[in-house]
Amino acid sequence: MKLDNTVTKNIELCFTPALLPYVNKNVKTAVVVVDVLRATTAICTAFHNGVKEIIPVASYMEAKKYKSKGFLVAAERNGIKAKFADFGNSPFNFTPEKVKDKTIVYSTTNGTQIIQKTSRFASDVFIGAFINLNSLCEFLDKKNECDKILIVCSGWKNRFNLEDSVCGGAISETLLNSGNFSTACDSVIAAIELWKAAKPDLISFADKCAHRHRLKKLGLDDVIDYSFSINLVKAVPVYKNNRIININV
Amino acid sequence: MKLDNTVTKNIELCFTPALLPYVNKNVKTAVVVVDVLRATTAICTAFHNGVKEIIPVASYMEAKKYKSKGFLVAAERNGIKAKFADFGNSPFNFTPEKVKDKTIVYSTTNGTQIIQKTSRFASDVFIGAFINLNSLCEFLDKKNECDKILIVCSGWKNRFNLEDSVCGGAISETLLNSGNFSTACDSVIAAIELWKAAKPDLISFADKCAHRHRLKKLGLDDVIDYSFSINLVKAVPVYKNNRIININV
Known part of the structure; x- marks a missing residue:
């Protein structure tokens, strides 16, 4: 693990999107958005099960517009499915029967809004979770060109x-162990610890x-074991031209 | 260590002042400001060495005004002492010969500004460092009345x-071990880890x-061993009526 700047790709990490304003954005940056419970785990699952593309939208209003045009819509706030939506936020919703070759519109409390926000300055926005840890890191190491990886929790x-x-610590450690990354970011070091x-x-x-307890109260914590499992899928979802697609095909 | 809300005092933690807007401020909150390298370590040292009071000011302009009125002034930005100031930010500056029974005006990059900011909503603002860990925690446990301790890094x-x-993790663990505190805050749990x-x-x-390396570049890292030492002083500095005093006398 290299802790200096002698190799090409640097790693930084934001523990919350509120810290994004304090990140240096003057270099070519690939962002990895992480929302383990449950948005990014659900997105990786959807691509594993053959979804064609996912359109992330920040607001319910946008999601409703797409719904009225006949799109399949996944939408939740605070863990609870929107009444107008076809799916909530559980990865178990995104079965092959329901999603294969489909386009899905997706809006969540935290995850999808950060995808849109970071796409304004990032060269690429990747979707990271425990379930796609190694495929994501292998792609970032071998196939993505950038000066910096910024992991946004x-x-x-x-x-x-x-x-x-x-x-975020698992992704950082995996990248650093490849020998092609370095860091001088206290948040990366803390996340690895x-x-x-x-x-x-x-x-x-x-x-x-805390969020595990929030989900438990809502009876939605059946996804815990799955969401904390390592390397279940090969999907590497990436946000390009207002859509998420699987780049690892 | 209790991880629920069944006891009186709750503990929360902000990893940076940028996260303060997202903290619930509707309960009686005692804040602990932590700036180990070097503001809060220096303040604890000054009181250990008999300073009468410290007036924290956010801007150089304010510090200069006090200087022109004959006050002793400590002021730094990015680790470097202001030219007009009597002291920089090193705890080693605040010797008994220099500070005993004196009033000092103090302005730093991060620490003093956060003291002022948090005093707007907190019932008390305490100064925390490794060097006053146990005295601070004992005071918070036995002598301070509040519903919540908010540690602000x-x-x-x-x-x-x-x-x-x-x-912040050391303070959290010490308080939780007393049995009179609880937490439901992910930041507290992470800081303890x-x-x-x-x-x-x-x-x-x-x-x-990272900041250790910043100080090293500036030749100012002689304070590291001292700043990371546990329980060197009994001082419990607290901000009241625009001044910091030692409440543990």
């Missing part, structure tokens, strides 16, 4: 959250996360 | 930094901090 309404930070603490028993660590 | 220009986060990782060899861990 979605957090919870601009606050820090554990699950995205631990996943959190990942090291969590790794031996990821599911028990997940039990500490 | 000063960070570096609104970015996350390691040293303040680790110190960082503290656990750092604790066995705090000085080596300090070597990972």
Whole structure:
């Protein structure tokens, strides 16, 4: 693991989107958006199950417009499915029967808004989760050209959250271990420490996360074991031209 | 360590002041400001050495006004002492010979501005560092009345930094171990994990901090060992009526 700037690609990490204004954006930056519970896990699952493309939209109003045009719509706020939507935010909704070769419009509390926000300055916006950890990192290492990888944890309404930070640490460590990345970012170092603490028993660590308790209260925590599983899918979703597609095909 | 809300005082933590807008401020909150390298370590040292009071000011302009009125002034930006000031930001400046029974005006890059900002909503603003860890926590446990302790890490220009986060974890763990505090805050849990990782060899861990390298470049890293030492002083500085005084006398 290199902790200096002698190699080409630098890694930085934002623990919440509220910290994005303080990131240097003057170099070619590929962003990785992480929203483990549940947006980015759900998006990776959808591509694993053959979805053609996903259109992320920030507001319910936009999502409703697409719905009225006949699109399939996934939309949730605070963990709860929107009444007008076809799906909520659970990765288990995105089965091959429902999504294969389809276009889905998607709006969530945190994740999809950050995808749009970061696309304004990033050369590419990738979708990261525990379930696509190695495929994502392999792609970033071997096939993506940029000066910097910026991992953006979605957090919870601009606050820090554990699950995205631990996943950000897993991505950082995997990239640094390849030998082609370096970091001088305290957040990356901290995220890796959190990942090291969590790794031996990821599911028990997940039990500490505030959002896990939010989902439990809503009866939506059936996704925990799945969302904290490593390398279940090969999908590497990326946001290009207002759509998310799978670039690893 | 209690991780629920069944006891009276709650603990929350902000990794940087940029996250303050997202904290619930509707309960009686005591803030602990942490700026290990070097503002809060220097303030604790000054009180240990008998300073009468410290007036924190956000801007150089204010500091200069006080200087023209004959006050002793400590002022730095980015680690470097202001030309017009009597002291910079090193705790080693605040010797008994220089500070005993004096009033000092103090302005720094991060720390003093956050003291003023948080005093707008907090019932008390305490000054926290590794060097006053146990005295501070004992005071908060036994002598301070509030519904919530909010630890605010000063960070570096609104970015996350390691040293303040680790110190925030040390304060959190010490308070939780007393049995009179609880938390449901992911940042507190993460800070404690960082503290656990750092604790066995705090000085080596300090070597990972970006700001340690900034100070090294400036030849100002002679304070590292001192700033990362636990329980050197009994001072519990608190900001009241626009002045910092030592409440633990």
